Amino acid sequence: MEADPRDPSVVRGMDVEVAALLARGIGREPRFVQVAFTSIDGSVERGDFSIGLSGVEDTPARRATHSLTVPYFEFREVLTVRGADRTRFRALADLQGRRVGTLAGTIAYDLLVQGAPVAGYQVVSYDDDVHPYSDLAAGRLDAVVLDHIIAQRALRHVPGLAIQPDALARGRYVGVLARHDTALRDRFDGILRQAMRDGALEAILRRWNVWDDEQPRLFASVLGAPAPSPSVAPPAANTAPAGALARTVAYLPGLFRASLVTLLLSCLAMALAVAFGIVLASGRIYGGPVVRLLFGAYVEVVRGTPVLLQLFVLYYGLSAVVRLPAFVAALLGLGLNYAAYESEIYRGALLAVSRAQLEAARTLGLSEWLILRLVRGPQAFRLALAPMTNDFVALLKDSSLVSVITVVELTKATAIFATNVGSWLLPGLLCAAIYLAMSLPLSRLARTLERRWSAAS
């Protein structure tokens, strides 16, 4: 589904009409609630809405943890490439060393992750189904794997792309309901079956140009199968602990890699923040009026706007001028953002060194630079060390924001993991444990330094 170009507050699309059909069937008006694609399952279970319908795929994990309707559409996973690469990249096997994008938490994502070790491509996951195609056209990706209707819609908006004809896999769209909501699910199943029989569903699919030969076969198989015995909740996922454990183990290497990304990104961004923060702080103390004004404005603008916005601007906003790789954009975004905060710590610390000491140093014949290096800097550094360490812990956690620009770090990897196993419990605990393992030693260091240097002053 998508926003109506004539009125962006109105959503339209095949799923919207299916929702309207279901609502009519139970005598209600459909009301649409927007959530992130990967949050649909969690939200429906919380009761934020009755049914999730947005290209929700029929997977064993989802079936084990939620109530699913009968499928209402069958899709193909297709490979989309740039027109110029049409003959070069025909299949995943042709993409060794290349970057392949998809939507997180989908069959396509699982398919790509499973195939990556053999074919040797890199999986890039997105939170939406629009940016993979714009990044493909821009050259940040070499291929996108997603449902054929998403690919076909993208081709209408993004010029210069081509869809390879062979299907990589097939899947079915279903409606997802809370696990206990089987009664409503059964009513919806009845409505969908009726719509398959009387041609209402076919009319919707035709209206959106997605009717093809697969759909009559799907309808026949749905209508031919016996209706499930009503009002019986499906077994919960944790009744099969061995399966859950096996799935968890399968995700551990990915979580470990993502932790390294988090750690590396945080360390590099902090190094940039410290270096640029020192420049900003010294400029604001020692610089002329123009430098002071410019640096002051930088600090206020950066601190006064969300880091999320800054990341979007760096990655997507600037892509017409300079096409930064995702990791570089993440590093710059976090580093330049934290530099503003660091500079305020350093400025405060530099100003905290008594004027009398600076004057004494001058009367001893030390130049301004030597005073900064030998007297002011070392003392300011001690004052700044504990708050800096605290900031590093904060940065470690804020690094999770860079998932919006396709960097798969720890939180993102956990979200994908949680979506695919259908539960946040184990992935959430694991993720928290890894963050704590990285941040607790740092917090401890900050406390130790604080104690040591506060005793010193």
Added chain:
Amino acid sequence: MTALLRIDDLSLARAGRPVLDGVSFAVSGGEMCALMGLSGSGKTTILRACVALEPFDSGKIAVRDFELQPGRVPAEPALKPLRKLAGMVFQAHALFEHLTAQENVALAPVHAHGVSPDAARARAGTLLESLGVGARAGALPRELSGGEAQRVAIARALAVDPPLLLMDEPTAALDPARRGSLAQTLRGLAGEGRALLFTTHDPEFARSADRVIVLAAGRVAEEGSPEDVLTNPKHPATQELLRTPAPKRR
């Protein structure tokens, strides 16, 4: 005796208010001079002007053959000769908090005056020893008592052996018993041929000087030997000064 420090007709105003209005006096080598006056009379300002921490509006300051002119304080490189001629001890000592006593003393000789680290450390040790704080060479400023910190600050000011030593309220942080020993120490430094100029509120301590200069209304109100000035004050400002109890350390 030739004057080591000569101040001629020194005037300066701060925030539109005249602070000094034509101050003239001189201090010679081997002489110990006390600068007195009520709070706000400009005593500290004169010391600060002598080491180019404070610009002045008119007049002239000469330290041996180095002259400071009215207007903006010159850039630090131009002041290099002055830094070897005049040492300053601040009221709150202003020791470098992150360095030991010995490092405080040796820092400037090594980094600003090209003395080798070994030689600077050796001289720092000797200076601290001669000032009675040799045993505290490895201590950080926060570990020193007020009296010890002051002696380290004196050692630091003397590290490049300047012929002029300026001290701002040296007795402010000292109990009366220590004042006598400080006076002895200063006498010893003057005996080496140095010119000493210190500000003080304490008439007893001022008696240890060779000469007392009293400031009032931005000028030198009275000047002479301690006996003359402190025993038989002629100027009303001096009389008031002697009636006012010495203020506690600010």
